[in-house]
Amino acid sequence: MNDAQNTVETAAAGRAPLPFVQRTPLIAGNWKMNLDHLQAIALVQKLSWSLKDARHDYTDVEVAVFPPFTDLRSVQTLLTADKLPIVLGAQDLSPEAAGAFTGDISAAMLAKLGVQYALVGHSERRQGHAEGDELVGAKAAAAHGAGIVPMICVGETAADLEEHGPAAIPLAQMLAAVAQLPEGAEFVVAYEPVWAIGSGQAASAEQAEAVAASLREALRDVVGDDRAAATRILYGGSVSSQNIAGFMSQPNVDGALVGGASLKSDEFSRIIQFRKHVTGA
Numbered sequence: 001m002n003d004a005q006n007t008v009e010t011a012a013a014g015r016a017p018l019p020f021v022q023r024t025p026l027i028a029g030n031w032k033m034n035l036d037h038l039q040a041i042a043l044v045q046k047l048s049w050s051l052k053d054a055r056h057d058y059t060d061v062e063v064a065v066f067p068p069f070t071d072l073r074s075v076q077t078l079l080t081a082d083k084l085p086i087v088l089g090a091q092d093l094s095p096e097a098a099g100a101f102t103g104d105i106s107a108a109m110l111a112k113l114g115v116q117y118a119l120v121g122h123s124e125r126r127q128g129h130a131e132g133d134e135l136v137g138a139k140a141a142a143a144h145g146a147g148i149v150p151m152i153c154v155g156e157t158a159a160d161l162e163e164h165g166p167a168a169i170p171l172a173q174m175l176a177a178v179a180q181l182p183e184g185a186e187f188v189v190a191y192e193p194v195w196a197i198g199s200g201q202a203a204s205a206e207q208a209e210a211v212a213a214s215l216r217e218a219l220r221d222v223v224g225d226d227r228a229a230a231t232r233i234l235y236g237g238s239v240s241s242q243n244i245a246g247f248m249s250q251p252n253v254d255g256a257l258v259g260g261a262s263l264k265s266d267e268f269s270r271i272i273q274f275r276k277h278v279t280g281a
């Protein structure tokens, strides 16, 4: 549970506090286009040994990995064989159900592999593949339709930050995607300032909290107080074992989407064990 979450949930003055909901922190590793299936197996094995040594409680802090498509079957087999409670995620999916879509992968195919989360709208897809809000929302809906929880990635570029401030673009991106989900659908939001991704320059914990609080506040109006209180909002962008404790001490930050640092089993393990770190370190 996020310790501070009990008290500081009411970002907007004059509104009733949100109901208290215990949100399980989620630490998710986005491997991007790294690691073949053999390297993937080796990494998950090392990670699981490290977490076993540390007596990690997966019900206290959930752990997910998002390997490339070609690794999913191998990682799934390992997780099943060794009964590892690490959750499998996909980095992308098609908005289409099936058919003549060369190169694409459907939500149903992913669900069959035991995939439980799918990233939608990662900035590298928005920028490198010209994915807009409409498509991101359609992908979120496709994931939900197959029983996969979409992890909606939102975030402002450095230029957006200068022009609109930190929250406007993430808010618009989140609301556009959520609008395409049916009522009651579960989703996770990953706030990832684009300028912080892979740059080594993470946002401050306070910056992340301010945007996460705005996102949660906006969710109240579209999904209601109960779901707004229950929805996990992650921070992503140059997360490391040095800064994770600061993010996790914020009341509206419920986990992290970790890129580069998730490729090193020891470092990712340390991030997952954020509760052991000195608060604010």
Ligand code: PEP
Pocket (backbone or CB within 6 Å): 030, 192, 196, 197, 198, 199, 200, 236, 237, 238, 239, 257, 258, 259, 260, 261
């Ligand atoms: C990401 O791409 O989702 C990410 C957060 O990357 P990094 O941790 O390397 O900044």
